Amino acid sequence: MAGRYACGVSSVPPIRRIAHLDMDAFFASVELLRYPQLKGLAVVIGGGRRKVDEIIRQKYADRPLSEIPAAAFPLLKDYVGRGVITTATYAARQFGVGSAMGMMKAARLAPDALVLPVDFEEVRKYSRGFKAIIREIAPVVEDRGVDEVYIDFTDVPGGQREGGRVLARLIQKAIHGQTGLTCSIGIAPNKLIAKMASEFNKPNGISVVHEADVQTRIWPLPVRKINGIGPKAEVKLHQLQLHTIGDIAAQQREWLVDNFGKAYGAWMHDAAWGRDDRPIVTESEPVSMSRETTFDRDLHAVRDRVELGAIFTDLCRQVAQDLRRKGYVGRTIGIKLRYDDFRIATRDQTIEEFTCDPDTIRKVAGQCLKRVQLERRLRLLGVRVGKLEKSSSQQPATAVREQPALYASADTPADPQADTLAGTLDLF
C-alpha cells in the first residue's frame, strides 16, 4: 500500500485554486488605447448624453485620433447633464472621483478632468477579446460582466505553481501583449476570497490568499468588502457596532440569523469565515431582458404624453429587437418607472404565449402602465421581458417592422379632449 504514496504529487489531490480577474479601469483604459495622448491625465468616462466623441471628431475630422490635442477634450466642469461616472483613470482617482459618482459631484472634486463618453461597442469588443485570451490558457471561466471573470486554476497545467502566481502572470502577460490592457488577479480557495484578493494589489497586481490567511488579511477589512454586503446591510451592521469582517466572524451564527434572517445571517457568518463552495458557472441562460432610459428632464404623463408615448414604444421595440437578435422569447412583460422623488414602481403581467413581438410587448406593457400611479413626474421608464425561453423557430435577421401609430406622433396635434390622465392612459 505504500506504493500509493510512491508516485508523489500526482496522487495528491490538487488544491482548489480560484482566480478572480478584474480589468483595471476598463472603460478608461480602452479609451486610452484610442487616445494615448491622454495617458497620465485625469480622465473620467461617463455621461454620454452629450456626444463628446462626435464633437471632437467633427472638429478634427482629418486628424488621426492620436493627434487630437488633449486641450480639445471637454472638461468635467463644463459638463452638463445627468449621469454618473463609469470609471476614471488612476490620475483622476487621486481627486477622489470614481465609479458610480454623479457627474456634478465629480465636477466639484476634479473640475479640470477630461470627460469622454462611454463607447460600449468598443468596450464589448475588448471584453470578448480578453475573455478569449483567458479561455485559451484556462478553459473554465465564469463571466461576471464586461470586465470581470472567475477562473478555475485547479486543474490547469501550472495552476498550482507558487499558489497560482505563475499562471496569473502568464494570463496578465497574454492579455497585455495582445490588447495593451492590464488587469489584477486574486487567487484563493474560493470565489468569495478571490474576489477580495483581486483588489489587494491594483492595478496590474496579483495576490494569493490561502485559507490560513483569512484572519490576518480578510478580518481587518471593512464589512462592505464582502461581495454581497451592500449599503443597506452595512448601515445595519454599523448600528450593531460591527465594522470589520472580523467583527462579524466573532458573532454567534444564531445571533446573526436573529438579526439578518435565516438565509442572509447564515450566509454572512460563512462569508466572514471565508467559507464559500459556490462552483464556477461556465454557462448560463438569461432570465430577463430589459431596456430603460432616464429622461433629460422629468416628464409628466399628461403634459408630456406624446414624448413619453414615443419613448415607451421605442423601448418596447428595442427589447423586442434584443430578444430577436439573441434568439429568445418571453411571457412576462413588465414596466419600471422611477418618479422624480426616486421612488420606483414596477408592474408586470404574464401572458399565455411566449413572444418577442414588439406590438404584443407594447400592448401588455401599456396595460401595466395603467395600473400604476402617474400623477408624479417621471424620471425613468423601462420595459422588461422575463420568463425567457430559447425561441425554437429560427428568427431571420429581418428588420423590425415599423410600428403602427399606437401613440400620437409628434406632428399630430394633441387632442385637447385627451388632456387628462384618463385620456393619457388610453394612449398607452
Next chain:
DNA sequence: TCTGGGGTCCTAGGACCC
C-alpha cells in the same frame, strides 16, 4: 449639486390545487 443601464436573486402574500 444628488444618484445610468442592465442584470440576478430573494422574500412575501395571495390564488389555486391537491
Next chain:
DNA sequence: TCTGGGGTCCTAGGACCC
C-alpha cells in the same frame, strides 16, 4: 363543523452587483 398542510405560480418590491 372545523380547519390541515404542501406545492406552484404570479406579482411587487428590494438588495445587490457590474
